[in-house]
Amino acid sequence: MKLKGLADLDEVKREGLRLLYPDRVKIIVGTATCGMAAGAGKVVETFRRVIDELKLEAIVEETGCIGMCQKEPIVTVYRPGQTKLVYHSMTPKKAEELARQLAEGNPGTQNALGQIFREKALLSGEERVLGKNGGSAPLSEAPDLDEIPFYRKQLKIALRNCGYIDPNDIRHSIARGGYYTLYKVLTEWKPDAVVEEITKSGLRGRGGGGFPTGRKWRSCRDAKGQHHYIICNADEGDPGAFMDRSLLEGDPHSMLEGMIIGAFGIGGDEGYIYVRNEYPQAIRKLTRALEQCHEYGLLGDNIFGTEFSFDITINRGGGAFVCGESTALMASLEGQVGEPRAKYIHTVEHGLRDQPSCLNNVETWANVPAVMGKGADWFTSIGTGGSKGTKVFSLVGTIRTTGLIEVPMGISIREVLEDIGGGVREGHRFKAVQTGGPSGGTILVDERGATVRTEPATGAYTVGIMPESLLDLPIDFDSLTEAGSMMGSGGLIVMDETSCMVDVARYFLRFLAEESCGKCLPCREGLRQMVNILDRICEGKGEHGDIELLEELGNVVMDTSLCALGGTAANPPLSTIRYFRDEYEAHIYDKNCPAGVCKALIAYGVNAEACTGCGLCLKACPTDAVFTRKPKAGESTPKLREGRDLHDISQDKCIKCGACFEACTFDAVVKE
Amino acid sequence: MATEAALKTDIDLAPAEALIAAYMDNREATIALLQDVQKHYGYLPRPVLELISERLNLPHTQLFALATFYRAFSLKPRGRHLINVCTGTTCHVRGAPMLLEAIERECKCKAGGTTADGRFTIETVNCVGACALAPVIVIDEEAHGRLTQAKLKKVLDQYK
Numbered sequence: 001m002k003l004k005g006l007a008d009l010d011e012v013k014r015e016g017l018r019l020l021y022p023d024r025v026k027i028i029v030g031t032a033t034c035g036m037a038a039g040a041g042k043v044v045e046t047f048r049r050v051i052d053e054l055k056l057e058a059i060v061e062e063t064g065c066i067g068m069c070q071k072e073p074i075v076t077v078y079r080p081g082q083t084k085l086v087y088h089s090m091t092p093k094k095a096e097e098l099a100r101q102l103a104e105g106n107p108g109t110q111n112a113l114g115q116i117f118r119e120k121a122l123l124s125g126e127e128r129v130l131g132k133n134g135g136s137a138p139l140s141e142a143p144d145l146d147e148i149p150f151y152r153k154q155l156k157i158a159l160r161n162c163g164y165i166d167p168n169d170i171r172h173s174i175a176r177g178g179y180y181t182l183y184k185v186l187t188e189w190k191p192d193a194v195v196e197e198i199t200k201s202g203l204r205g206r207g208g209g210g211f212p213t214g215r216k217w218r219s220c221r222d223a224k225g226q227h228h229y230i231i232c233n234a235d236e237g238d239p240g241a242f243m244d245r246s247l248l249e250g251d252p253h254s255m256l257e258g259m260i261i262g263a264f265g266i267g268g269d270e271g272y273i274y275v276r277n278e279y280p281q282a283i284r285k286l287t288r289a290l291e292q293c294h295e296y297g298l299l300g301d302n303i304f305g306t307e308f309s310f311d312i313t314i315n316r317g318g319g320a321f322v323c324g325e326s327t328a329l330m331a332s333l334e335g336q337v338g339e340p341r342a343k344y345i346h347t348v349e350h351g352l353r354d355q356p357s358c359l360n361n362v363e364t365w366a367n368v369p370a371v372m373g374k375g376a377d378w379f380t381s382i383g384t385g386g387s388k389g390t391k392v393f394s395l396v397g398t399i400r401t402t403g404l405i406e407v408p409m410g411i412s413i414r415e416v417l418e419d420i421g422g423g424v425r426e427g428h429r430f431k432a433v434q435t436g437g438p439s440g441g442t443i444l445v446d447e448r449g450a451t452v453r454t455e456p457a458t459g460a461y462t463v464g465i466m467p468e469s470l471l472d473l474p475i476d477f478d479s480l481t482e483a484g485s486m487m488g489s490g491g492l493i494v495m496d497e498t499s500c501m502v503d504v505a506r507y508f509l510r511f512l513a514e515e516s517c518g519k520c521l522p523c524r525e526g527l528r529q530m531v532n533i534l535d536r537i538c539e540g541k542g543e544h545g546d547i548e549l550l551e552e553l554g555n556v557v558m559d560t561s562l563c564a565l566g567g568t569a570a571n572p573p574l575s576t577i578r579y580f581r582d583e584y585e586a587h588i589y590d591k592n593c594p595a596g597v598c599k600a601l602i603a604y605g606v607n608a609e610a611c612t613g614c615g616l617c618l619k620a621c622p623t624d625a626v627f628t629r630k631p632k633a634g635e636s637t638p639k640l641r642e643g644r645d646l647h648d649i650s651q652d653k654c655i656k657c658g659a660c661f662e663a664c665t666f667d668a669v670v671k672e
Numbered sequence: 673m674a675t676e677a678a679l680k681t682d683i684d685l686a687p688a689e690a691l692i693a694a695y696m697d698n699r700e701a702t703i704a705l706l707q708d709v710q711k712h713y714g715y716l717p718r719p720v721l722e723l724i725s726e727r728l729n730l731p732h733t734q735l736f737a738l739a740t741f742y743r744a745f746s747l748k749p750r751g752r753h754l755i756n757v758c759t760g761t762t763c764h765v766r767g768a769p770m771l772l773e774a775i776e777r778e779c780k781c782k783a784g785g786t787t788a789d790g791r792f793t794i795e796t797v798n799c800v801g802a803c804a805l806a807p808v809i810v811i812d813e814e815a816h817g818r819l820t821q822a823k824l825k826k827v828l829d830q831y832k
Contacts, residue, residue, distance in 0.1 A: 033800065033801055033802050033815060034801075034802045034804055034805055034817075036814070036815055037802045037805045037808055037815035037816060037817035038805055038817050038818070069802070069803075069804030069805065070804045070805070072804075072805070236799075236801065237798065237799070238799070239759075239760030239761040239762070239763075239764075239798050239799035240760055240761035240762045240799065240803055241799070241801075241803075242799070242801030242802070242803055245801035246801075277707070277744045278797055278798075278799070278800055278801070279800075279801060280813050315703075315704065316703075316704065316707055317742075317744075318703055318706075318707070318738070318741070318742025318743065318744045318745065319742050319743030319744040319797075320741060320742050320743060321798065332703065333700070334700050335699060335700040335701060335702040335703050335738075336738075337737050337738060337741045338741065338742075394803060394804075396762040396803040396804055396806065397761075397762055397765055397766075398765065398766070402803070402804040403804050404804075434761065438761070491761070491803075493761050493762055493765070495765055498765075499765045504761075504764075504765070507761070507764050508761075511798065515798075517741070620821065620822060622774070622777055657770055657773055657774060657777070657821070658767070658770045658821075659770075659774065659821045659822070662767070662770075662820055662821055662822065663821075663822055
């Protein structure tokens with residue numbers, strides 16, 4: 001059915017609402033990549049099977065991730081007229097039990113993360129009260145999901161539908177207000193006014209650079225060319241960042257609607273989505289979403305029966321980090337090797353096929369329908385002076401609650417880590433948080449979208465890895481930049497004392513050296529030399545002067561590289577040297593790795609006082625390096641169980657694989 | 673110049689012909705074509721590259737540049753199952769390097785290589801976006817999260 005007007009849209013919406021809130025029990029399983037990795041596939045299977053067996057009138061549905069990836073598989077149970085119950089860490093066994101409880105009409109709450117009393121659709125503004133008593137009085141001991149620490153401080157704009165809809169069904173999206181904004185824009189707005197509104201909203205690019213979206217759109221709209229291309233950068237290459245994946249897997253339509261609105265404003269006639277090959281599920285869902293858009297007449301000729309025509313094609317990336325860079329991405333779209341070019345020629349004027357091209361990332365596009373639907377004034381009421389709206393972060397690493405979050409700009413990093421993330425794991429000390437991807441550092445963009453590197457206002461180096469002293473910084477583009485850090489695409493990777501900063505710097509540099517396209521010499525050769533130096537340091541062969549050499553090389557690479565990859569590549573070593581110089585010195589002068597990571601500098605041993613003789617380490621050792629022995633005279637072995645022998649490690653045979661350390665549940669295996 | 677005779681190998685070129693036909697009038701889609709070829713054959717066989725070069729009138733060097741620049745492509749045959757060990761930042765700080773070594777030991781094969789029995793090819797990937805469940809490995813398209821050395825053998829045993 002091709003949608004022609006509001007009446008058609010309303011009809012689909014009614015249908016969608018019936019699907020979202022049916023008259024029977026609905027079991028919704030999060031099956032995004034994170035859910036599947038945690039075993040959601042088997043949970044879905046189990047529900048289907050058991051429901052069949054019990055002849056329970058229930059629907060089993062799949063959805064994206066509601067953010068708490070760590071607690072996946074997450075299952076939400078909808079019951080007509082009652083609160084939604086959200087369960088975490090499901091297993092087939094728990095699923096079977098829950099299905100039986102549902103058949104009896106009395107689901108337990110012992111595994112529940114919380115319950116949802118009210119559901120508000122951001123775009124339609126409609127609120128649905130699910131629980132009895134106006135949804136206010138708790139029905140059971142499970143807390144209000146919105147009030148648990150992980151969600152309390154969040155505000156979802158880009159992720160507005162993730163975890164609430166079946167991303168494979170466009171009707172779900174429309175039920176929550178999807179494509180209404182597009183209809184309004186196409187029928188009531190002039191293209192210039194659309195660009196004006198986006199400019200007024202202060203929306204800035206969410207890919208990391210933070211360039212004002214409205215200004216980019218204006219430059220592209222004003223540029224002369226036969227075609228104007230609208231491109232979505234879904235090549236989320238930063239390790240530790242998965243905002244785009246979650247968005248595409250949980251709600252592809254919000255992003256698509258943003259692109260179509262953008263195309264109308266800019267005067268675009270063809271769209272491309274450049275998506276990572278490593279995200280097969282995102283590609284499948286996008287493909288499905290595009291099919292549905294065609295079916296409903298939201299893409300193709302005469303959208304909504306108007307004069308406006310636009311279409312989108314998906315391109316799979318080939319797995320090259322540098323292709324996240326705009327000029328490299330466009331080269332790759334043209335079927336070439338993804339090498340960046342100098343950016344004094346702006347892609348908004350001469351981009352893909354030398355035509356004006358507007359490239360924004362997934363999150364930016366997903367924000368567009370919200371901005372246009374609720375107005376620039378609404379959007380500017382959220383956030384700080386120079387940074388409006390919210391930002392999605394993937395909060396990962398050695399933190400208690402990891403997952404995907406969306407917070408208003410201006411919140412402090414500490415609030416995110418401690419209030420939302422729950423702080424570092426118990427018994428551990430916070431050490432650093434890494435932002436901005438492998439080259440975490442300051443990337444600023446000039447007026448027309450070209451990347452330039454700027455010196456931070458304070459301090460000698462940009463920060464990619466932040467120590468605890470900087471945690472009270474508010475998260476917004478400007479204050480982070482001023483402090484010499486950056487917003488980045490949104491990966492917040494938390495590290496505690498078990499992470500070695502020299503090893504982390506080496507990790508990032510190796511990654512960048514591998515991903516360097518090799519076009520310009522400082523990046524190609526400089527990074528390699530820096531990796532060699534760091535390798536030496538980690539192997540205990542560091543020499544006096546290495547730190548200074550790293551600093552010098554790093555500055556040269558950053559100053560002389562062609563694109564942002566090399567231009568920011570030295571941030572990890574420079575920022576770790578700046579804040580964790582003592583760790584470098586310990587490696588070089590004391591031949592010691594304080595965090596116990598660098599293999600050449602550590603040895604595994606057994607603490608006799610903690611050893612119970614359980615034998616787990618013996619079983620885990622792949623090289624028979626673990627052996628049993630009787631306690632020596634005078635050796636204190638308070639935990640050793642009767643009739644058991646102590647375990648110990650033969651250094652000759654040990655390959656330092658860490659299997660024994662991992663296997664020991666009594667902290668008896670120690671690193672020295 | 674590759675001639676028809678030189679293309680005669682034990683590789684069945686008929687599927688390649690069909691794939692190429694779909695992209696005949698779109699030279700920009702070479703990467704997509706190579707992806708399809710890779711998916712069908714498991715790698716980019718030389719005779720197929722030669723065929724593409726001839727059919728689409730593209731220089732060998734250009735195809736070779738693409739095949740070696742992008743990580744998704746392999747010029748060597750791969751095993752029945754592809755193990756992708758995620759070495760993203762989170763996986764790294766949560767022990768991916770040791771996990772990779774354990775896989776290499778278990779399979780008796782280094783990353784980038786294929787086991788002697790052709791069962792596994794081991795590769796690394798920079799991030800699969802399942803960071804909250806780090807460390808993660810992906811076998812074929814199935815992700816296994818929160819993996820430990822102890823659980824590894826059980827996971828690998830599922831793939832014959």
